[in-house]
Amino acid sequence: MNLLTSLRIALRELRGGVRKFRILVVCLALGVASVTAIGLVQSGIEQSLEEQGATILGGDIEMEFTYRYANPREKMWMEENASRISEIVEFRSLAVAKKDGVTERTLTQIKAVDNAYPLYGTLSLDGDITLEEAFKPVNGIPGAVMHKALVERLGLKAGSEFRLGFNTFMLNGIILQEPDETGGNFSLGPRTMVLLKDLENSGLIDEGTLFSSRYRMTIPENSDIDDLRTDAETTLGTTFSWRDKRNGAPGIQELVGRVGAFLTLVGLAGLVVGGIGISLTVSTYLETKTKVIATLKTLGADQLTIFFIYLFQVMVLIVIGIVFGLLIGILIPYLLESVLSEFLPVPFNFQIHLSDLLEASFYGLLIGLIFSIWSLAKSCDIKPGALYRDAVINPWKIRVMPYGIVLAGLITLFVASASIFSGIPRLTLYISGGIAGTLVVLGLIAQASKYLSFQLGHSKMVRGKISLGLALRSIGETGNGVISLTLALGLGLSVLASIGQISNNLLRNITGDIPEIAPSFFVIDIQNQDIEHLREMVLAFPSVSKMESAPMLRGIITEINGLPSREISGDHWVLEGDRGITYSSGLPENTVVTEGSWWEEDYDGTPLVSFSEEEGKELGLQLGDYITLNVLGRDIEAEIVNFRSVDFSTVGLGFILSMNPSALAGAPHTHIATIYADPESEEELFDSITSSYPSITVISVSEGIANVARIISGLGSAIIYASSITLLLGFVVLLGASASSVAARVYESAILKVIGATRRTLMLSLTLRSIILGLSASLVAFFAGITGGWAVMKYVLQASYMIEPISGLMIVLGGAFMSLVASLFYFSQPLNTKPSTILYNRD
Structure with a gap:
């Protein structure tokens, strides 16, 4: 073996152009682009959370106390170690106002602040007024600000009065943006902000009521946060929750990390789909080089020399695909930075991170090699005589050594790397096993489809049904791209089917099953002296x-x-x-x-x-x-x-x-x-309780469920959109499979036209072929989606599972449609071919 000779011949062959490798480059570029874009967006969010940690948190340090204020000893420690301190109290309650003569009561998250708020950033209010001006009393009524959604729900406007507990407030502004909104806790209602001192005698933050007090601090630049935390815990004990600017929104950061890791795994599934296109492209290209390979072997070239001639060519194309993918992956978040900044509930600052580019390139290189090696081995590990006779290559007769060992090593490296980089190794292994199992099943289904189609195409059942018989016999032929088409389309649809089943089942569990057994209301902050009277009043309602x-x-x-x-x-x-x-x-x-x-x-x-x-x-x-x-x-x-x-x-x-x-x-x-x-009496019951007990908070379970459902639905939609890259890659592979079989379809059409087949017969035959192939792949994807959805719901989320038929039906019909559309791109050549030209030029 001479590597320099292999490289020289490889470069000489590449001078003829790379048009035949277009599918390879596109598949790899799209897969690498998706992984790159997901990585850059995730890194951009994480970096923004880190850089803006103090603003997101609202201070350098935050100490939170549950249902009490800091005691004098704790306040003394803060004063000794902080430059500035801001005290905030948060809780849920009901905002009450008159709307068109009717009393409206709506759940709101109240944020009571002091005059030092905010320590970092600026609170943006509609009308360009300051927070101090918004809180200023008018005719003895303290001011307040609200989020727009709450203002609209209560029918308020500037100068309108509303009630919190026993106290009356005046709306003086609408909140556009809070600097520390991201760092706050999960909220079931829109925000209302008031001065803490104005809540005195409201009955909302008495002893035993449910509230949290937060003390945010700025510290001198030379202060060590770890030393301060250690000193606080040593001096005060662990009676508080501690957060600092290094992780201002831990819940958001964890969510971003997990969603980003999951989407990266979906991107890798897309790369695998693209890998099928790579394998198809390499195989198709090498079929055009059979006589060249046979000639080289006749002239004395050994197997490894030939293997490296074409491996070098493939490597050059892999590098081109990776470079294009990196460029596209960088452009996506760069061009969408402003859109992402508005859409995402967290700050996003686009920057190019070398680690994300290297990770995407590494995955792209591994996928390119994994799906190329076996195709290269098939063409290089056979005798020259077989090549000259245009013999069909049986991939299962290829020597396992050394190709199989190298291939197994690359696959192991790919799965291990994904497990380490994702940070969720268990889920990575599950997804990898699911992808491998789906590919095996799809491969078996493809072989079974070919066999059954061949048998049916020659059976009495299709006599007189010329177009159907032609379609079935065409599918049953050897080496016609059916396996690649089934694998690519089936895997792409399987990913979307699984996500669709999981998303729909989550929503069903929340909005379908829970309301049937859930209470109508949660009632909190019931004082000891009120509980029995409240019970008597509530149980007096027949409903x-x-x-x-x-x-x-x-x-x-x-x-x-x-x-x-x-x-x-x-x-x-x-x-x-x-x-x-x-x-x-x-x-x-x-x-x-x-x-x-x-x-x-x-x-x-x-x-x-x-x-x-x-x-x-x-x-x-x-x-x-x-x-x-x-x-x-x-x-x-x-x-x-x-x-x-x-x-x-x-x-x-x-x-x-x-x-x-x-x-x-x-x-x-x-x-x-x-x-x-009963649901029909909930409104009357709600009004009765809240009017009799202004300091009690009544939470509608149905509204809470609807809020959670909206969040899950939005997250599910975002994941589905991001996962659609697998379907796009599947479509590209379909185009490649259709293109690779054009020559066979053209020759087949020429023969059929000679023996009397009409254009309509050929058109119907090609259409039926595409629909049958699409349906077979879609049905596997449907069952793979059901299996994947069931496994995640049962073993990961530990929730009930029910097959979502509409989602599954859309997958089946979508697969058939995609297969047909991909084939339409190449229908014209077989239909418009002239038999005389094709048969005359046939060797």
């Missing part, structure tokens, strides 16, 4: 089937068996922030204890706790373990004496933690309740 209530506090699990909780159980969601806590002397109705036993009703000893079974086992807890809860700044160590089954899917009352009453004696708290009523 109310039941009302459930429980005392409620919130606390943070800080320690497990005397050690920091995160050291024992990691970053479990139960340890993220505060969790709901209730208490009960006796075993509550419908409570199922799965392990251990409930305490006696008159128990008055050391604190005991009942833990939700599933979450407790995930944390590694056992009976007899001790957990430390920080409730309103007070540490309570309690022994786990039982585990109980808690079903959160019903959206009813469910608590991770339930304690004996004496453990929480003296702790100020309120009650939470769920009300089940």
Whole structure:
């Protein structure tokens, strides 16, 4: 073997042009472009979150306290270490206003701020007024600002009055943009912003009500944030939640990372689809070089020399495809920067990151090699005589050594790299296994389709049906691109089918199943003296089937068996922030204890706790373990004496933690309740409760579900749009498959015209061929989508699954349509060919 000789011959052959490699270049370029664009957008968002961390958070440091204000000792620590401090209180309540003579009540997220807000950035208000001017009282009525959606819902305008709790406010401005909006918590309602001091006597932030207080600080430039956090935890304990500007929006950053990783995996699936086009292009090109290869072998060229002649040519085209893909991938986020900045709920700043370009190039190179090597081996590992006789190459008779080993190594490297770079190795392996399984099934279906089509095409069943018989016999021929077409179209449609099934099932679980068993309302901030009167009033409504209530506090699990909780159980969601806590002397109705036993009703000893079974086992807890809860700044160590089954899917009352009453004696708290009523009476019930108890917050479950459904629907649509690259690549491969079979179709048409076939017969034959191939690939994609959707819903999301027939039908029809459209590009040559010309020039 002489590599220099191989390279010299390869470059000489490339001088003849690269037009025959167009499909290869396009497939690789589109695949690399999708991975590049996704990587750059993700990196742009992450970098913006990092650079604007202080603005997004609202300060260099934030200390958050649950349902209490910072105590004097905690405030003293802040004053000693911060340059400036801003105090913010957030909670949910109802905004009440008159609209066309009718009282409107709408859920709103209230943000009560002080005069120092905002420490970073600027709050943008409609009308170009300052926040100070907007808060200025008019005729003794304090001012407020709202988001536009809430203003429209309540029918307000500048100067209109509305009520929060017992206090009246005047709308003086509409919020256009908050500098710290991204860093806030999830909100079920639009924002209302007021001055904190103006909420006094409103009844909304009394002892035991559900609110969070946040203290945002700027610190001197030479301050070390890690040292400050350590000092705060040492001095004050772990009675607060800490965030700083290095990760101003941890939830958003995690979501961006996970969605970006998933979309990258979808992009890699698109690359695999493009790889099928690469394999088809290489095979088609090498078929035109059979006599050249035979001549080289006759002249003494060994197998590896010939292999590298064409490998070098393919490598040059792979590099060209990667370069084009990188350029397109850079242009997409660059041209759409302004659109993305408006569309995304997070800041986006476009910059070119070398790591993203290298990652996309690496994936492109691996896919190019993986799908080229076997095609090269097929043509180079046969005898010269077979090449001169135009023999059909059987890919299964190729020597496994060394091609198979190299191919297996490249595939392993590809999957391992994707697992490492994505950061979600388990999901990557699942998706890789799904892609491999789908390709195997599609390959088997393609072979079965060819066999059945050949048998049916020569059977008595199609006698007299000339066009159908021609179509079936054409599919059954050897080496006609059917396998490549089925693999590309089927895999592309499988990706979209799976995402469609998952998205639709998520929405069905939220909007379909839950409302049937969910309560009508959640009622929070019910004072102890009001709970029984409220129950009597609610149950007096004939349409109310039941009302459930429980005392409620919130606390943070800080320690497990005397050690920091995160050291024992990691970053479990139960340890993220505060969790709901209730208490009960006796075993509550419908409570199922799965392990251990409930305490006696008159128990008055050391604190005991009942833990939700599933979450407790995930944390590694056992009976007899001790957990430390920080409730309103007070540490309570309690022994786990039982585990109980808690079903959160019903959206009813469910608590991770339930304690004996004496453990929480003296702790100020309120009650939470769920009300089940007929839908037609919900509005009347809502008005009755909110008018009788202005400080109580009533949350409509149906509205909350609708909000969540909108978010999931939007996210699902974005993922589907991004995943459509797989379908585009599948279409390109279809064009390549159609182009590769043009010569065969032209010769076939010439023969058929000689024996009397009409143009209509040929047209119908070609149409039926395309539809049959498209339907066979689409049906596999339909079942692959069902399988993938079921697996994700059952094992990843642990939710119920139901086949979505409409989504599946669209996939099947779409596949047939795409196959037909791709074939239409090349219908004209077989239909317009002159038999005499074709047959005269045929060797």
